[in-house]
Amino acid sequence: xxxxxxxxxxxxxxxxxxxxxxxxxxxxxxxxxxxxxxxxxxxxxxxxxxxxxxxxxxxxxxxxxxxxxxxxxxxxxxxxxxxxxxxxxxxxxxxxxxxxxxxxxxxxxxxxxxxxxxxxxxxxxxxxxxxxxxxxxxxxxxxxxxxxxxxxxxxxxxxxxxxxxxxxxxxxxxxxxxxxxxxxxxxxxxxxxxxxxxxxxxxxxxxxxxxxxxxxxxxxxxxxxxxxxxxxxxxxxxxxxxxxxxxxxxxxxxxxxxxxxxxxxxxxxxxxxxxxxxxxxxxxxxxxxxxxxxxxxxxxxxxxxxxxxxxxxxxxxxxxxxxxxxxxxxxxxxxxxxxxxxxxxxxxxxxxxxxxxxxxxxxxxxxxxxxxxxxxxxxxxxxxxxxxxxxxxxxxxxxxxxxxxxxxxxxxxxxxxxxxxxxxxxxxxxxxxxxxxxxxxxxxxxxxxxxxxxxxxxxxxxxxxxxxxxxxxxxxxxxxxxxx
Amino acid sequence: xxxxxxxxxxxxxxxxxxxxxxxxxxxxxxxxxxxxxxxxxxxxxxxxxxxxxxxxxxxxxxxxxxxxxxxxxxxxxxxxxxxxxxxxxxxxxxxxxxxxxxxxxxxxxxxxxxxxxxxxxxxxxxxxxxxxxxxxxxxxxxxxxxxxxxxxxxxxxxxxxxxxxxxxxxxxxxxxxxxxxxxxxxxxxxxxxxxxxxxxxxxxxxxxxxxxxxxxxxxxxxxxxxxxxxxxxxxxxxxxxxxxxxxxxxxxxxxxxxxxxxxxxxxxxxxxxxxxxxxxxxxxxxxxxxxxxxxxxxxxxxxxxxxxxxxxxxxxxxxxxxxxxxxxxxxxxxxxxxxxxxxxxxxxxxxxxxxxxxxxxxxxxxxxxxxxxxxxxxxxxxxxxxxxxxxxxxxxxxxxxxxxxxxxxxxxxxxxxxxxxxxxxxxxxxxxxxxxxxxxxxxxxxxxxxxxxxxxxxxxxxxxxxxxxxxxxxxxxxxxxxxx
Numbered sequence: 001x002x003x004x005x006x007x008x009x010x011x012x013x014x015x016x017x018x019x020x021x022x023x024x025x026x027x028x029x030x031x032x033x034x035x036x037x038x039x040x041x042x043x044x045x046x047x048x049x050x051x052x053x054x055x056x057x058x059x060x061x062x063x064x065x066x067x068x069x070x071x072x073x074x075x076x077x078x079x080x081x082x083x084x085x086x087x088x089x090x091x092x093x094x095x096x097x098x099x100x101x102x103x104x105x106x107x108x109x110x111x112x113x114x115x116x117x118x119x120x121x122x123x124x125x126x127x128x129x130x131x132x133x134x135x136x137x138x139x140x141x142x143x144x145x146x147x148x149x150x151x152x153x154x155x156x157x158x159x160x161x162x163x164x165x166x167x168x169x170x171x172x173x174x175x176x177x178x179x180x181x182x183x184x185x186x187x188x189x190x191x192x193x194x195x196x197x198x199x200x201x202x203x204x205x206x207x208x209x210x211x212x213x214x215x216x217x218x219x220x221x222x223x224x225x226x227x228x229x230x231x232x233x234x235x236x237x238x239x240x241x242x243x244x245x246x247x248x249x250x251x252x253x254x255x256x257x258x259x260x261x262x263x264x265x266x267x268x269x270x271x272x273x274x275x276x277x278x279x280x281x282x283x284x285x286x287x288x289x290x291x292x293x294x295x296x297x298x299x300x301x302x303x304x305x306x307x308x309x310x311x312x313x314x315x316x317x318x319x320x321x322x323x324x325x326x327x328x329x330x331x332x333x334x335x336x337x338x339x340x341x342x343x344x345x346x347x348x349x350x351x352x353x354x355x356x357x358x359x360x361x362x363x364x365x366x367x368x369x370x371x372x373x374x375x376x377x378x379x380x381x382x383x384x385x386x387x388x389x390x391x392x393x394x395x396x397x398x399x400x401x402x403x404x405x406x407x408x409x410x411x412x413x414x415x416x417x418x419x420x421x422x423x424x425x426x427x428x429x430x431x432x433x434x435x436x437x438x439x440x441x442x443x444x445x446x447x448x449x450x451x452x453x454x455x456x457x458x459x460x461x462x463x464x465x466x467x468x469x470x471x472x473x474x475x476x477x478x479x480x481x482x483x484x
Numbered sequence: 485x486x487x488x489x490x491x492x493x494x495x496x497x498x499x500x501x502x503x504x505x506x507x508x509x510x511x512x513x514x515x516x517x518x519x520x521x522x523x524x525x526x527x528x529x530x531x532x533x534x535x536x537x538x539x540x541x542x543x544x545x546x547x548x549x550x551x552x553x554x555x556x557x558x559x560x561x562x563x564x565x566x567x568x569x570x571x572x573x574x575x576x577x578x579x580x581x582x583x584x585x586x587x588x589x590x591x592x593x594x595x596x597x598x599x600x601x602x603x604x605x606x607x608x609x610x611x612x613x614x615x616x617x618x619x620x621x622x623x624x625x626x627x628x629x630x631x632x633x634x635x636x637x638x639x640x641x642x643x644x645x646x647x648x649x650x651x652x653x654x655x656x657x658x659x660x661x662x663x664x665x666x667x668x669x670x671x672x673x674x675x676x677x678x679x680x681x682x683x684x685x686x687x688x689x690x691x692x693x694x695x696x697x698x699x700x701x702x703x704x705x706x707x708x709x710x711x712x713x714x715x716x717x718x719x720x721x722x723x724x725x726x727x728x729x730x731x732x733x734x735x736x737x738x739x740x741x742x743x744x745x746x747x748x749x750x751x752x753x754x755x756x757x758x759x760x761x762x763x764x765x766x767x768x769x770x771x772x773x774x775x776x777x778x779x780x781x782x783x784x785x786x787x788x789x790x791x792x793x794x795x796x797x798x799x800x801x802x803x804x805x806x807x808x809x810x811x812x813x814x815x816x817x818x819x820x821x822x823x824x825x826x827x828x829x830x831x832x833x834x835x836x837x838x839x840x841x842x843x844x845x846x847x848x849x850x851x852x853x854x855x856x857x858x859x860x861x862x863x864x865x866x867x868x869x870x871x872x873x874x875x876x877x878x879x880x881x882x883x884x885x886x887x888x889x890x891x892x893x894x895x896x897x898x899x900x901x902x903x904x905x906x907x908x909x910x911x912x913x914x915x916x917x918x919x920x921x922x923x924x925x926x927x928x929x930x931x932x933x934x935x936x937x938x939x940x941x942x943x944x945x946x947x948x949x950x951x952x953x954x955x956x957x958x959x960x961x962x963x964x965x966x967x968x
C-alpha cells in the first residue's frame with residue numbers, strides 16, 4: 001500500500017466502494033471502562049530546529065545526548081521521518097492538525113506581522129484528545145493560531161531555553177491525582193538561533209540561546225569548534241564551526257531536560273504507562289536546511305518510546321511525516337474521530353519493524369516562512385527519487401532574516417567562495433522549476449536530473465503523483481500547473 | 485505641504501519638535517451639545533470594480549448614470565482619487581482603517597482559503613464613529629476581517645446585486661427617531677464579474693451579475709456592444725465589447741439604487757444634514773486595471789456631496805487616496821481620535837477647490853489579491869511621474885481566476901494578438917524591476933523610462949521617496965531593497 005493522502009470527500013468515495021485504507025482508524029474505538037483506564041499518557045516533545053544528524057543515537061560521535069540516546073535504546077528511532085515544511089510555525093500546525101499547510105491555512109509564521117493562522121474548521125490534536133477525556137497541557141513554544149483551534153486545557157510556564165526548568169514545572173501536572181490520562185506537549189526553543197552574536201568569541205557566532213551566566217539547573221556542555229562534525233551540506237569554515245559549537249551546546253541543554261523529565265515521570269509512577277515521542281519541527285537553522293525542502297531541512301529525528309516496545313533500540317525505515325503524528329497519537333489514545341479525516345495516517349502499526357515496505361512515499365508542501373518569503377514548493381519523495389516543484393522559481397531563493405545575517409552565510413558571501421557545502425551558492429539562490437534527484441547516487445541533491453532525457457518518464461510519473469496529491473489534499477496552488 | 489505618511493512614532497517625534505502637520509486633526513473636537521446635534525450623517529457608498537471612466541459625469545457619453553451625475557452636480561468630483569491597492573478585500577480594509585495594507589495586515593483576500601485578516605490593533609472607522617456616538621450600519625459587501633475590528637452596530641440585509649432593494653432596506657435605519665447621527669456603509673457587488681457566462685450571447689461574455697429575469701424594482705438598462713466606449717487600455721475586440729456591455733448594465737443598476745436611496749433620504753428629512761460619498765474599491769475587472777497598479781486599476785471615481793457645498797459641480801484635482809477616507813470621514817464627524825494616527829489625512833479642507841497645490845503625491849502598496857497571487861508592488865505617483873517597484877519581478881504577472889478566464893483575455897491569447905490595449909501581452913506578463921512613466925507624455929504607461937540615463941536622477945529621487953514612505957509606514961517588504 002502506498003501512502004494515500006485523502007480528503008474527506010475522497011474518503012467518503014472510497015468507503016462507498018467498500019474499500020477503505022482508513023477504515024480501521026476511522027471508527028472510534030469502543031472500549032470497556034477498564035480498558036479506558038489503561039489508555040496511555042502521551043508526551044510529545046518538539047525541539048526547535050534540531051537536525052537529524054545531531055544526536056548520538058543518529059550517529060554523531062561528538063554531540064552529547066545521553067538521555068535522548070537512552071530513549072532511543074528503549075524505543076524505536078525513525079531514519080526516514082520528515083516534516084512537511086521546514087518552517088517552525090507552519091510545521092507545528094501540521095504536527096497538531098494532521099493536515100498539510102495548504103489545507104490547514106497556516107501557510108507561514110503566526111507571529112507579528114506574518115500573521116498566518118489555521119482555519120477555524122481545523123480539529124486539532126489537543127482538542128480531540130480533550131474531547132476524548134484526556135487532560136491536556138502545553139509548555140514552551142507554541143507558535144500556532146488561533147488559540148481556539150489549538151486549545152490546551154492547561155498552559156504551563158517555564159523558560160523555553162531551559163528544558164530542565166520546564167521539566168520541573170511539569171511536575172504538578174504529571175503528579176496530579178486524576179483518573180484521566182494526560183497529553184503533554186513539551187516544546188523547547190532550543191536549539192533555535194537567538195540571543196544575538198557572541199561578540200567575545202572568534203567569528204562572532206550566533207549564541208543559539210546560550211548565555212554567559214548559563215541557566216538554572218543546567219550544566220552547560222561546551223564544544224570545541226575544531227571538534228564539531230560539519231555535515232556535508234554546510235561549509236567547513238571557521239564561522240560555521242563556531243556556530244555549530246553553539247548549536248550543539250543548545251542541543252545538550254535539551255538533553256539534560258529530557259533526563260530530568262524522565263526522572264519526574266518515574267517518580268510520578270506513570271512512566272510505565274506513558275508514550276514519549278521526541279521530534280524536531282524542522283532542520284537545523286542554517287541555509288541549506290531550515291526553510292528548504294532539501295533532506296537536511298526535512299529529514300528529522302523521531303524517537304518513539306512506549307512502555308510496551310519489544311524490539312527495543314531498533315531503527316525503523318518507514319517514510320513517516322509530521323502529518324502522521326496526530327493520527328498516530330490519536331491511535332495510541334483510541335481517540336480517532338469517526339467523522340473527520342487527516343492527510344496522514346497512524347504509524348503505530350510499524351513501531352516494532354525495522355524494514356517497512358508499504359511506507360515508501362512522503363510529501364512536502366512549503367509556501368512561506370516569513371510573510372515576505374513567498375516561495376511555494378511541492379515535493380514528492382520516494383525511497384530513491386525526489387521531485388521538487390519550485391512554483392515561484394523566477395524568484396531568488398528567499399532568506400529568513402536570521403539565516404541571512406548568520407556568520408556562516410555572511411562568511412560565505414563575503415569570502416566570494418562559490419561553494420556552500422556540496423552545492424554552489426548560485427544553485428542555492430537560483431533554482432529551476434523542477435529538481436529531480438536520485439538520492440541513492442546523489443544523497444546531497446546536487447545533480448538535477450529533471451532535464452535528462454533518460455529520466456523523462458520518471459519525471460512525468462512523479463509530476464503526476466504530485467498533481468494527484470495536490471488534488472486530493474485540495475492544494476490552492478494546483479492552479480499553477482495551468483497559469484500564473 | 486507634501487503628503488507625509490506618518491507612523492505613530494514619527495508623529496510623536498514631530499509633535500515633540502513642536503511642528504505637527506497633523507495637529508489640527510489630532511485633537512478630538514470639543515463641541516457643545518448643540519453642536520453635537522448638528523453633526524452630519526455620513527453615507528459611504530462603495531461600488532465593486534467600478535472604473536473612473538464609466539460614469540457620465542466623468543466623461544463617458546454612452547453609459548447612463550443620471551443619479552450619480554446629479555450627485556456630482558451638487559457636490560465635487562475628484563479627478564485624481566486613487567485606491568492604494570486594486571484588490572477588493574485589501575482595498576476595503578484601507579478604506580475602513582486609514583492604513584496601508586502592509587501595516588494593517590489585510591495583505592490580500594479575506595474569504596475562503598485566502599484567509600487574510602487585519603491586525604487586532606487596528607481601530608476602524610465604524611468602531612471610532614460608534615465610540616464617538618454615531619449609529620453605524622452596513623449593508624452589502626463586507627470582505628474584511630476580523631469582525632471585531634470592523635464592527636458595525638447593525639448589519640442590514642439585501643441583495644448586493646440590487647442597489648434598489650438595498651436602498652429600500654435602509655429605510656428603517658434612515659428613518660429611526662434617534663438623536664444620534666448615523667454612518668451608513670453601503671456596498672454593492674455590482675459591477676463585479678459574476679453569475680457565469682451568458683451562453684446565449686455572442687462571445688459568451690461574463691454576466692457581471694445581470695440576470696435573464698432581472699431584479700425586483702430595477703429597470704435594466706441594456707447596452708449595445710457596438711456602442712460601448714472601449715478605453716485605451718483594453719482591446720477593441722468583439723469579446724471585450726460584449727463584456728463591457730454587460731458591465732455597463734451592472735453600473736446602471738447601481739445608479740438606479742442611488743436614485744432610490746436619495747429619495748428615501750429626502751423622505752426621512754435628513755438629506756440636508758447628510759454627507760454622501762461615492763467611490764469604488766478598485767478599477768474595472770479586466771486585465772490591465774483590477775489587480776494592477778496602472779492608472780485604470782488605481783484612479784477611481786470619488787464624488788463627495790455635502791449639503792453645504794458652495795462651489796457645486798466642480799472637479800477637484802487633489803491627489804487623494806483611500807487611506808485618506810477614514811481621516812476625512814472622522815473629520816466630518818468631529819471624531820478624530822487624539823491618540824491614534826492614520827497613514828492618510830483629511831481632504832475635507834479641499835472640497836471647495838478645483839486646483840490644489842499641496843496634494844501632489846499618492847502611494848500604492850499592493851501585495852496579494854488571491855493568496856496564490858503574490859506580486860508585491862510599491863508605487864509613488866506624483867502629478868507627472870510615477871514609479872512602480874515590482875518586488876517579485878522574476879515572476880510572471882499573476883491572474884485572478886475570473887480575469888484569466890474572461891472572454892476578453894482568453895480572446896486575446898487565443899487569437900495570438902501581440903497587443904492588449906496599448907501594451908503588449910508580453911509586457912503585461914513580464915515586468916521589469918522598476919517602471920518609471922511620464923504620465924503627461926505617456927498617459928497609457930507604455931514607455932518605461934527607468935533605464936533611460938536621462939531620467940536617472942528622477943528615478944533615484946523617486947526610489948528614495950518610496951523608501952522613506954515604506955520606512956514611515958513600517959512596510960515589512962522594505963527589506964527587499966537589501967536582500968531576497
